[in-house]
Amino acid sequence: MKNMIMALFFTFVLITIIPTSYADSQTNSHGNKSHIIYIAGCTMKKSCFTPCQITIEKEDTVTWVNRDTVDHRIMSGSGQRGPDGWFSSPSIPSNGIFSHTFDRKGAFTYYDDVNPYAQGVVIVDSLSHTNFVKLQQSYFSDWWCTK
Numbered sequence: 478m479k480n481m482i483m484a485l486f487f488t489f490v491l492i493t494i495i496p497t498s499y500a501d502s503q504t505n506s507h508g509n510k511s512h513i514i515y516i517a518g519c520t521m522k523k524s525c526f527t528p529c530q531i532t533i534e535k536e537d538t539v540t541w542v543n544r545d546t547v548d549h550r551i552m553s554g555s556g557q558r559g560p561d562g563w564f565s566s567p568s569i570p571s572n573g574i575f576s577h578t579f580d581r582k583g584a585f586t587y588y589d590d591v592n593p594y595a596q597g598v599v600i601v602d603s604l605s606h607t608n609f610v611k612l613q614q615s616y617f618s619d620w621w622c623t624k
Contacts, residue, residue, distance in 0.1 A: 509578075510537045516569070517544040519592045525549075526589075526597040533579060535603045540576040543569045549589050551575055556593030565590075 512533055519525035525545065533539065541551050548568045554561035563585065566575035579585065579601045589595040 510534065511576075512537060512539045514539060514541050514597065515544050516541055516549050516589070519545065519549075519589065519595050524597060525592065525595045529597040530600070531597075532600045532602075535582055535601055536578065536580060537601070538576050538578045539599055540574050541566070541569065543571055543573050546571050547591070548573075549591050551587055552590045553585055553587050555586050556588040556596055560590075 510533065512531055514531060515527045516525050517527070526541075531539065541549075543549055548570050549566075550568050551564075551566040552560040553563040553565065564577045564587075566577075569575050579599060582602050583600075585599045585601065587597055587599070
């Protein structure tokens with residue numbers, strides 16, 4: 478039990494002290510990148526995802542880090558139409574995480590099941606500067622995250 482508490486404490490310290498610019502995009506041992514989206518400050522006027530739009534390459538992993546004081550649950554789909562069944566997290570407690578590896582190209586919307594108005598999008602392509610990515614970034618501009 479003591480080892481588990483120490484491991485959780487160590488993980489929490491690492492999450493809180495790694496600079497955001499470093500944590501947002503890291504390369505793991507397989508050559509794929511890991512990206513972080515922070516969850517905090519959900520209000521009716523703005524998304525609680527920072528960033529609420531992210532562009533990654535196929536096989537990259539996105540990790541949602543809950544920096545809020547309440548639990549959240551990430552669902553693929555939209556708050557208006559509901560889940561699409563591609564991925565969903567268990568309840569993510571304060572300071573908890575959820576990760577998903579994107580293994581196909583596309584624009585994947587997600588929302589917070591607790592706050593369905595809080596939405597975001599992950600744009601995935603095999604390269605990060607294709608016409609597909611530019612079109613998706615234009616369509617899912619930051620205003621979409623607050624709808």
